Amino acid sequence: MTTPKFAQIKQFIVDKIKNGAWQENQRVPSENELSSQFSVSRMTARRALSELTDAGILTRSQGLGTFVASFKSQSSLLEIKNIADEVKERNGQYSCSVQVLESINAVAPIAIALGVEVDSLVYRSVLVHNENDKPLQVEERFVNPALALGYLQQDFSALTPHEYLSSVAPLTQARHTVEAIMPNSQMCQWLNLYNEEPCLQVIRRTWSTKGIVSFARLVSPGSKYRLGGHLTFKK
Numbered sequence: 001m002t003t004p005k006f007a008q009i010k011q012f013i014v015d016k017i018k019n020g021a022w023q024e025n026q027r028v029p030s031e032n033e034l035s036s037q038f039s040v041s042r043m044t045a046r047r048a049l050s051e052l053t054d055a056g057i058l059t060r061s062q063g064l065g066t067f068v069a070s071f072k073s074q075s076s077l078l079e080i081k082n083i084a085d086e087v088k089e090r091n092g093q094y095s096c097s098v099q100v101l102e103s104i105n106a107v108a109p110i111a112i113a114l115g116v117e118v119d120s121l122v123y124r125s126v127l128v129h130n131e132n133d134k135p136l137q138v139e140e141r142f143v144n145p146a147l148a149l150g151y152l153q154q155d156f157s158a159l160t161p162h163e164y165l166s167s168v169a170p171l172t173q174a175r176h177t178v179e180a181i182m183p184n185s186q187m188c189q190w191l192n193l194y195n196e197e198p199c200l201q202v203i204r205r206t207w208s209t210k211g212i213v214s215f216a217r218l219v220s221p222g223s224k225y226r227l228g229g230h231l232t233f234k235k
Helices: 005-018 031-038 042-054 071-077 083-089 108-114 161-168 185-191
Strands: 058-061 065-068 094-105 121-131 134-143 173-181 199-208 211-221
Touching: 005 031, 005 042, 031 042, 042 058, 083 094, 083 121, 083 134, 108 121, 108 134, 108 211, 121 185, 134 161, 134 185, 161 211, 185 211
Parallel strands: none
Antiparallel strands: 058 065, 094 121, 121 134, 134 211, 173 199, 199 211
């Protein structure tokens, strides 16, 4: 079976990074350069670059090009914690309300994020995490059923999705995107926001040894939540 051209381009780029030919933050060939080198269309080259960007191997900068990602800073930027533990560490009282727990057919963006076929069955949950009975964070999560078959049968008022997924598909890597957003009306309702205020949104994809486990969107009021990290630099 012949390997698709876009997969050949991906492997070429990954091999260059693995053998040290391309270093962190180094610019990689453009779509035009790759399409010429591999005798393919720009669309094929774009697919290879986009998939490697989604996987966190490359980063793209508008007007500047595509670069090898800085893996060290990315992996150490955020520590994944169970939100229930975060609240308890602050001597707060944690609770959770389940808004949605269902199976759906994956639309294209969700299918791509989970690495499954479009329209295949995936699990979706929407939870509101509370601290001292006040909404702290809305968690919308899409889960690959193949790696967490019993997801819909869990009582998420008693344990968090993070706790359950860590037990059935231990985390091996994760990728985060953090940005400020303005919440829509549904998000305002879940977070009990009467006046619109900027919220902090974290998009998180998690992997186990068997593949992508989940794709989550975590939204918190900017006035109630913040992210921090600790970096250690080698001398």
